[in-house]
Amino acid sequence: MIIYSEKVIEHFMCPQNAYSMPDADAEGSSGDPACGDALTVYIRVKDNCIKEISYLVFGCCASIATSSMTSVLAKGKSLDDALKITEEDIIEALDGLPENKVHCSNLGVSALHKAINNYYEKTSRMEEHL
Amino acid sequence: MRKVYFDHSATTPVDPAVVEEMMKYLTEHFGNPSSIHAFGREARKAVEKARQQVATAIGASSVGEIAFTGTGTEADNMAIRGVAYANRQKGNHIITTAGEHSAVLNCCKQLEREGFSVTVLPLDQYGRVTAQQVADAITDKTILISILHANNEIGTIMPIKEISEVARSKKIIFHTDAVQSVGKIPVNVDDLGVDLLTLSGHKIYGPKGIGAMYIRRGTFWQPILFGGGQERRRRPGTENVAGIVGLGKAVELATERMQADAERLTRYRDRIISEVLQKIPNTILTGHPEERLPNHVSFCFRFIEGESMLLMLDMKGIAISSGSACTSGSLEPSHVLTAIGLSKEVAHGSLRLTMGKDNTEEDVEYFLEALPPIIERLRAMSPLSEG
């Protein structure tokens, strides 16, 4: 029952920003390899904006495409705006997902949120140190 | 782009000779086999000829032992539930294995809900059970043993003959699902020692939507669908004449072709297995290395997920399948892969490649070139392979 949109296939075949970033400012992970999906999002932040974003992903076509689209939508956005990205935004930007694949879009959003929270945690910890 | 179909365990193209036979019964000879006028008699003759073809192919002693069904799944349901309900007075215990197709496993689960007790034998790392395991599981309530002949996901062939001897010595009805083995390895109901056997048209270059159940004369059994008296009161409903004719022809051709195909495909199979294992690290061959279907190759590639691999191969024109749960959007990977001891994580990276009569050396070559870069690419973006 899996028929993907052309946009999904495009991002699946040529995922944007798919690389690891060992010196990232923050990262967030989501999913569980036992369930067939795992995603780690890395961000580099400057002036409260996402200057660079990348990820590593283990998962189906939809999870690769949604990871890619999450990175595209988040790049350049302020942290506040990036937090406003929803599952629906990603699905829409991909011209839709098959019904039983909708949960894959959740991975990108939740890993991104975790990365941003991780960034806030780190910076507030740094502020505490100051 | 080259098209390579390597998914013959999912379904096969219909043999043109089969289509040709079927066409007659989709056009001129459209009668209902239950009608006694000329149109009906023509259809009846065709159905009975096909029944003979199936009986001959699997070594049944009489055409009365073959009933046509709508699918392999229905035949499995008929065999298992039909025996269970008919023998309820004698006992309520059924033995099967963790490697069965969902058609068998889900029948057994349903029977459990209805008060039967089911022993699901665990598999060894290659996907086999032993006659000893079966013998140990038998109780005085055991009425049915159902064990598949060849596994659709990992290609492993079960030692049916040894197991059926145990069943026979205890007078327990024995069923095997031979959907994947017919036409690939010898299937003879007497050699195998089975009382019931199921097969399906679309796995042997026949049409979809037709299956058959063999039932040895004298086996205590009852129908599971109710209606008219067709198929000697075993399976009601107007017969799918064209489908039946197609199945008859397909099973005949499959038997004729079997040996030559098996030899050729075994060569391809062993070449793919050895090259892939050699070239791609972190790869596990699933299923038995020798006791496996001649056309069947299956692996798990660590750190990657099967659906992505499958779709990337699809972009190259190669059709294969995966036991990955993500192919269906569910969370549980193949029950067979976890039953042979693989972690869910590893099971998600499974690939199944099943060759058929029209595949060539060039198809194999093309696949062996296409696969490694795909695995590499997917592993490069996997968070798991870093660890």
Add this chain to the structure above:
Amino acid sequence: MRKVYFDHSATTPVDPAVVEEMMKYLTEHFGNPSSIHAFGREARKAVEKARQQVATAIGASSVGEIAFTGTGTEADNMAIRGVAYANRQKGNHIITTAGEHSAVLNCCKQLEREGFSVTVLPLDQYGRVTAQQVADAITDKTILISILHANNEIGTIMPIKEISEVARSKKIIFHTDAVQSVGKIPVNVDDLGVDLLTLSGHKIYGPKGIGAMYIRRGTFWQPILFGGGQERRRRPGTENVAGIVGLGKAVELATERMQADAERLTRYRDRIISEVLQKIPNTILTGHPEERLPNHVSFCFRFIEGESMLLMLDMKGIAISSGSACTSGSLEPSHVLTAIGLSKEVAHGSLRLTMGKDNTEEDVEYFLEALPPIIERLRAMSPLSEG
């Protein structure tokens, strides 16, 4: 010799346009709709298109309400037993009629053996039941009412709309077997007010071995076969793609053609009825004189036996059928004919003539000439007509 096929209630020739659609899915597009590679996706698209065609034809509000099955019989089994098992907590009473097809009646008999209680409503002389009869039979244990739309043996159309209003007012699930009515008279699930409806491909110029069940969203129901997750977990087993495509096309064409065909065939029908009644004494029209299928003619001829009549007509190239038990070698004549009050003796002399889209005025002519001498001959040698 002229060939006249007048047995369209038994089965129909497959429309060449249907065969053409099917062929694509027996050749190039042979994939398994569950496969996610290109071959699978092509097959999936075709299955879903056919589902839409069926939904549109019967006025279903969503494609999710259609499940494909292997036969009309299986669809009847699914509808009746699926509702019965799922609603067992609520009650165990089922209402049906003496005019149902054996697929429905034998499901009900089986349910009786399993502890359900079944009321089989008697028919009037024309083969109908009234909404009042149904209302009177309802108890607080009633969970299902199953009443066929048009009778296959005598062509009578049931007042489904009135009956379903009673069912709806009592919130009882209502099923109708529309195998004989689809394509001949309007069949719309909302107009009829039904929750479940069954149809079959081979009665509407589609292939044999394919049926469909309509199930209104929200109807409490469970599957009766167990296996894979196909057809939204309603009917497991690899889909008969070519058959499904054929059914989709057939139902679409049947709907388009319906009105024109019905008008023409009604003329033939009424001509046959009046001429036969006029020319052949001791003849009884069976079924309702007006509320009957446009293509359906049925009689009982006193003093003769149906099989002999049928075979003599067959010698003249005319294919018709008889509700006579001797056509199946059993001794009981049609349960429908006895249910409308005919004696067994009379019921044995039944003839059913069901016309189709390709029949012509000449066919009618030919039949009207062939029949009287045959009846005469058989009566001349009958010991009964002497009496």
